[in-house]
Amino acid sequence: MRLLPAVALLLASTAAHAQTTTAPAISLDTLKTVTKTLSSDEYEGRAPATAGEEKTLAYLVERFQKAGLKPGNKGSWFQDVPLVEITGNNVSKLAFTGGKTPLALDYRKDMVIATYRVTPKVDIQNSDVVFVGYGINAPERGWNDYAGVDVKGKTVVILINDPDWQTMTLDGPFGGRAMTYYGRWTYKFEEAARQGAAAAIIIHDTEPAAYGWGVVQSSWTGPQLEQDTPGDHMDQSQAIGWIQQEPAKALFASAGKDYAALIEAAKHKGFKAVPLGVKASVSWENTIRRQASKNIVGILPGSAKPGEYVLYSAHWDHLGRCDAVDGDDICNGALDNASGMASLVALAEAQVKAGPAKRSIVFLGVTAEESGLLGSKYYAENPVYPLAQTVGGVNMDGVNNVGRAKDFVLVGVGKSELEDLVKPFVAAEGRVIVPEPTPEKGSYYRSDHFSFAKLGVPMLYGESGEDLRVGGKEAGHKASEDYIEKRYHKPQDEYSDSWNWDGAIEDLTIFYGLGRQLAEGTTWPNWYPNAEFRAVRDKSRAGK
Structure with a gap:
């Protein structure tokens, strides 16, 4: 170079x-x-x-x-970081109805669910479910998994990582084996919110996620922290979460869809989101606690x-x-x-x-x-x-x-x-x-x-x-x-x-x-x- x-x-x-x-x-x-x-x-x-x-x-x-070291923030060792802690309580099963077989997924075991919204209760009932592939909208790459579909108020089901994650080289529409930000769960929830989805659910798969279900379970249950900002994150989806792969396969089967075929289709440009013809329901209550955490700052002056x-x-x-x-x-x-x-x-x-x-x-x-x-x-x-x-x-x-x-x-x-x-x-x-x-x-x-x-x-x-x-x-x-x-x-x-x-x-x-x-x-x-x-x-x- x-x-x-x-x-x-x-x-x-x-x-x-x-x-x-x-x-x-x-x-x-x-x-x-x-x-x-x-x-x-x-x-x-x-x-x-x-x-x-x-x-x-x-x-x-x-x-x-x-x-x-010297205190790094105008004589203080600390910088206050305003946070809000949201703890879900009385979480219902995540129920899917309208398919061949009703499904009711257990919290922690089959799914985890949470919210960015600072609200005392989340209640989603009979929300239409749409499979949106990898949930990516990348105009500069000519890729939009949401093209031609309106998901406002609906529940989107999303794959983790990028469409070309199984490519063993670094060549591909999304950098091949190297994950882009489009592959991260944070992006997928951000884009689902921009699209107006009521709920966004990622299908967990250990290899493309880079960690097993135990990591998801421990990270997404118990108190969840967010920045405490004006607006209380009400521009975000009501619910965000993950489901295990086997329940996901059962969901697709109940909807009469070929899971493997849709996963394969989602890897290719031009994929069209697929309504599953089933409805999702989930509810829970939130305990909300606002507080400041702290960064610690020390300095060796020049x-x-x-x-x-x-x-x-x-x-x-x-x-x-x-x-x-x-x-x-x-x-x-x-x-x-x-x-x-x-x-x-x-x-x-x-x-x-x-x-x-x-x-x-x-x-x-x-x-x-x-x-x-x-x-x-x-x-x-x-x-x-x-x-x-x-x-x-x-x-x-x-x-x-x-x-x-x-x-x-x-x-x-x-x-x-x-x-x-x-x-x-x-x-x-x-x-x-x-x-x-x-x-x-x-x-x-x-x-x-x-x-x-x-x-x-x-x-x-x-x-x-x-x-x-x-x-x-x-x-x-x-x-x-x-x-x-x-x-x-x-x-x-x-x-x-x-x-x-x-x-x-x-x-x-x-x-x-x-x-x-x-x-x-x-x-x-x-x-x-x-x-x-x-x-x-x-x-x-x-x-x-």
Whole structure:
């Protein structure tokens, strides 16, 4: 790839920096202690707006102070994030009538249902059901699953991911194997609301969803958080949710439709939405609680250009109390994301030990990531430090706990010049950058860097690959699959003294180097010209 002259010069200086600068050691003790503490049962899974939040923030302030950071929000460690908690009660079965066989799906077991609307009761009765394929309206790609159908007041049934997710290459109308934002459940509910649907139900399928039903069940039951905004989200659908694949097949059979044939048809441009000829009914009551959660903000002020900022971010929250497994109802979130917060503290310690850089370095712990990136979204929309003056940075969401890797993965590769800048730091460890092994999971749209990217700030999201120095690709892939299947978003995501932190320390050394280079430099890395975030960044910087 040909580099623009400015990028080439910056890359050369980065290479020199990587070769000549020795970073302060990343503290293994900090990584272990902070992870173990935050993921202990005492913190009750770190759900926002609970006693677990209070303990979490108090502990993180203590660690930030000890590291040598300053309060980052006008003398305060915190940024209030207004949230509203909605808890569904007395949830009825999701009933489908009018077909060959009436169906009544059980809450949690067969389906989950919720609402973005801040309303005391949801009651949907006899809503016509329409299968809308992948539920995508993408004019720039010549694709509209809602073309020719009016779904106002109706219930839409939607497939997860993109139509070409089974393509093993990155070629296709939606990027082939790599998920686009059109494949994310958040988009599908947003588009259903724009189309006026009363209810939007996604069919769960483990591979294209990238997680099993247990993850859906634990994430979509119990208290649900949303940003507390004027209008109470009444422009959204009344109901949003998921159903298991087997009940979905039974629904299509009851409607006299060929499930497999319709799934195949939905993969192709020109697909027409199919009314199923059945009606949906569901109701429940909501307990509503408004409160503010908090982002935590620390800063290492710059020595020469304190009004320019480099950002490190991670989320401190997890799911709190969740559906019990073997009697354990605390989702401790040790890897996701106590380890990320431990990394934020360890990087703060290292940067302070190195002394102030020319630019300021901000350490941001955000809330409510698990509820839809709400804390980072709020910060990006209400920044403590102007986004036009934020150079870029690194987001961390879980770290390597299985040992050193030969490779390093850039998630959402091909978007920003930070990818060029990080290469020398990866090479300095004798490692290679490789493509995402599972681009179909849409990881780029699932963590807090996305909130900043949408508003133009280049943020690197990278992690160890699966090619371990001990055990190779087989061992790395096995470890990844084991975590997703057995621990991700479950009570089993607990700290263990058996974790191997060597790979995490190597990754954090890369993040340290990149952040330090940005903070000591004068350049402003941008998005590549064809990246979807380039225009907003150019506009932001032009108006600074």
